[in-house]
Each structure stands twice: as C-alpha cells, then as structure tokens.
Amino acid sequence: MHIQSTKPDTVGAALVDSPVGLAAYLLEKFSTWTNPDYVTKSDGALTQKFTMDELLTNVMIYWTSNNVASSMRFYKETMAKFYELQLDQIPVSESVPAAVADFPHELMRGSRALNAYQYRNLVQYTDMPRGGHFGAFEEPQLMSDDIKSFARKVLDLEAIEKSKQKTTK
Template sequence: RLYPLSKTYAHLLEEMGYFHLQASKPDTVGVALRDSPVGLAAYILEKFAVWTKKDNKFLADGGIEKKFSLTDLLDNVMIYWVTDSITTSMRLYAESLAINQWSLGMEKIPANVPVACTAAPEEIAYTPRAALLLKFPQLVHYTHPPRG
C-alpha cells in the first residue's frame, strides 16, 4: 500500500490540500464556507466522493450516489450549516498540529489502551501495523477489508 512511493506521494499531494488549509488557515476557510451553503456543500461532498473511492474524481457526478443517498449527504452538510460549526470543526486540525502541542512530546507517549484499526484500501494515508504498535502497543485487531 505504500509502494510505489512516487504514486503514494503524488496521491497525498493531490488529496491533502484540505488538511494543509484546515491546519494553517481554519478561520479563513471557515468564514468563506459559513457564508455559502453551496460552497459548504461542495467542500464537504467532494470529500465524500473522493474518499469513498479514489477514481470517483474522474466521474462527472463524483460517483457520490453509488454509496450514499442524497438525503444522508444533505443531512451531513446541514449539521454544519445549521449549527454554524464548520469553522470550529476545522480548528481541530490547527490545534492538533500547533507547534506548542508537538513540543510537549505527547505523540511519543504510548496510548496503553486496547485499540482496533481498519486499514481500508481507499484510505488517503496508510499506516502499517508496525508503525501503529509504536503508539498503540495494545493493538488487539488490525484488518484490511476488501473495500472501503
């Protein structure tokens, strides 16, 4: 899943732009999205399409209705719209990646609780079992489903 690295890195660069935006400018992006219900829907629904299946980005409709009903998708968008919470949901990225958080070394402390992990084939980033065990020594279940 990690190899060839060039393909993995190309995919990460293409699909992780949202991560950089939300980690570095959550308030700017949030203000824009909270001002436009259509913009908010486009931003969220693109993630549903591409994160469900990488090749969906080549389909005219994003293949979005192959796995989700429009009602369920609209419900998801409306949660953010009516609660005005898109900006605060994006702040999680900025706050988790803040330099002052990383300087504490919290990421190096093992989480000694039972953990299970599913490594779906369509995940944006794949974490090998060995890497997970560094943080989660009580990894009790690790599976690779055939799709998802």
C-alpha cells in the first residue's frame, strides 16, 4: 500500500500501458491484502476466495476504463493528510446510527475504542471471523448478514423510540 499512498502516478503510469503488468499488480493485491499468509502460497491462494472469472473481470474493469492510476490517488489523498486533517478525530453525529464490520486482515483497521469514539451511535460492531481489505468481495454472505442485522437493529430502535414518543404524549 505504501507505493499507492506515496507515488500513485508513477505506478499508475506503468500499469496503464501493460495489461500483464496491471493483472500482476492487481492480483498480488487480491492475494496479500486478503490474507498476508497467502504470500507463501505458490499461486497466491487467489482462488481460495475468488473465482478466476471474478479476478479477471476486476482486472478488465480497470483495463478497459483506464482508471487504475486515478483509483490509486484515493490512497494518496487520504493517507497523506489523514493525521494532518485529524480524520480519525471527526465524530459522527449521534443521530446517525453506525455499524462497523471489522475484518481481521483489513490493512487499515481501527480499534473498537476509536470506532466507538468516532461513531457516537455505534449500534453494531462485528468482529468478522475472516476477511481482509476486500471483505465484502471475499465474504459476501458474512457482509450481507451483517448489514441485515444492522438494519434490523436500527428499525427496532426506531420502533422503540416511536413507542416512547406515543407514551409521553
């Protein structure tokens, strides 16, 4: 992630001219950002979590849209100024219900305490049993179940709040 965070245009320029280079770069990320242990596997354990069709579709989206360089700028723009702008210190209003799905191999994990501080109405915090940087892509069922659980909790809380308002009138 360091090169994307510091020199996205350099690597981006190299990747827009080489479909093989682009595929190699992206597939390495799908391997090591999913689980750091995959680096020791001869095939990067790419098909452990993804099908070849899913991987190649992802590569082709970047290739045909010619946007790998601009997609890397996200890392540069957020990482370079993260602490300067104190992005981790911006609390989200208590009126906004929030949920965190904490995947164990996520590269940019925040602690439960930090998330509770930032998201003042943290309705749900889930320690996911597996998954990495591409958590929703790697574990769609886990992610879907977690989102549904959060939605149910928010709806239940809203129903309780409405019930309280009726009884106080």
